[in-house]
Amino acid sequence: MTLRVAVIGANGRIGSEAVKAVEAAPDLELVAALGRDSELETLVSSGAQVAVELTHPDSVMRNLEYCTANGIHTVVGTTGWTPERLELLNGWLAAAPGTASGPVGCLIAPNFSIGAVLTMRFAQQAARYFESVEVVELHHRGKADAPSGTAGRTAQLIAAAREAAGLPVQTDPTTHGLPGARGADVDGVPVHSVRLRGLLAHQEVLFGDTGETLTIRHDSLHHSCFMPGILLGVRRVVEAPGLTFGLENFMDL
Ligand SMILES: NC(=O)C1=CN([C@@H]2O[C@H](COP(=O)(O)OP(=O)(O)OC[C@H]3O[C@@H](n4cnc5c(N)ncnc54)[C@H](OP(=O)(O)O)[C@@H]3O)[C@@H](O)[C@H]2O)C=CC1
Numbered sequence: 001m002t003l004r005v006a007v008i009g010a011n012g013r014i015g016s017e018a019v020k021a022v023e024a025a026p027d028l029e030l031v032a033a034l035g036r037d038s039e040l041e042t043l044v045s046s047g048a049q050v051a052v053e054l055t056h057p058d059s060v061m062r063n064l065e066y067c068t069a070n071g072i073h074t075v076v077g078t079t080g081w082t083p084e085r086l087e088l089l090n091g092w093l094a095a096a097p098g099t100a101s102g103p104v105g106c107l108i109a110p111n112f113s114i115g116a117v118l119t120m121r122f123a124q125q126a127a128r129y130f131e132s133v134e135v136v137e138l139h140h141r142g143k144a145d146a147p148s149g150t151a152g153r154t155a156q157l158i159a160a161a162r163e164a165a166g167l168p169v170q171t172d173p174t175t176h177g178l179p180g181a182r183g184a185d186v187d188g189v190p191v192h193s194v195r196l197r198g199l200l201a202h203q204e205v206l207f208g209d210t211g212e213t214l215t216i217r218h219d220s221l222h223h224s225c226f227m228p229g230i231l232l233g234v235r236r237v238v239e240a241p242g243l244t245f246g247l248e249n250f251m252d253l
């Protein structure tokens with residue numbers, strides 16, 4: 001049986017690629033492709049079972065509230081997540097009507113690229129062995145949020161791994177500096193954001209200790225790299241009630 005899928009943000013950089021990927025998948029049927037001026041009611045009238053949300057931090061909450069209230073599973077790539085937003089979403093999911101296949105599910109993936117998910121996992125593994133760590137993320141100039149969702153998540157995972165290993169929260173040795181020079185502080189991990197024409201999405205995790213450094217780098221060179229992760233999310237979210245945060249939960253890592 002084919003799954004009926006909608007893409008919200010269908011004219012965007014990643015959304016337009018997602019439309020093509022869903023159309024090309026034999027087990028999926030693209031039933032709606034929504035742009036900024038589309039009516040959300042199209043999602044219900046088209047019979048969408050899963051909506052892929054790839055819009056903007058200013059738009060995502062309204063779209064997710066609508067989908068969840070109407071029993072439509074969601075696969076979300078849009079970034080800009082905060083604890084407050086997640087709490088709101090969890091409330092909507094808890095109150096949502098069931099679907100024909102069970103309770104409604106939502107996957108939020110800070111990054112759909114397999115390499116980026118592995119970067120996060122490798123960084124998590126390395127975290128306890130190094131005294132210091134910083135994250136540098138580099139993106140195209142159309143990006144609205146900073147730091148990137150991936151960098152924020154990477155820093156949180158590193159901080160949690162350090163804490164679990166009994167490492168202290170990093171302190172900043174800077175006594176003289178311009179505001180912003182040391183990046184954003186995510187749970188004690190400095191995160192630096194670069195926005196440059198010509199780039200797509202790149203990240204370096206830099207670890208350092210006495211006499212050695214380790215750099216884990218990932219480069220997304222084309223939006224096609226996000227498609228296997230999106231399709232995996234679409235196929236799996238229908239069997240995953242409630243909120244799943246991170247594509248790694250659907251991978252055998
Ligand atoms: N998780 C992941 O792996 C990835 C996540 N992303 C994230 O996806 C999001 C989109 O990125 P990107 O494609 O580069 O951005 P774009 O600006 O290229 O695309 C976003 C699209 O969404 C449209 N849009 C905005 N609001 C709505 C709405 N309410 N309903 C329908 N469409 C809407 C925009 O229309 P308009 O142009 O008129 O504003 C635009 O066409 C970002 O948050 C980005 O961080 C991106 C790549 C990978």
Ligand SMILES: O=C(O)C1=N[C@H](C(=O)O)C[C@H](O)C1
Pocket residue numbers: 079110111112139143147148149150151200201202
């Ligand atoms: O805006 C983008 O382009 C991307 N956004 C995601 C993020 O914020 O981490 C994923 C990837 O980096 C591309």
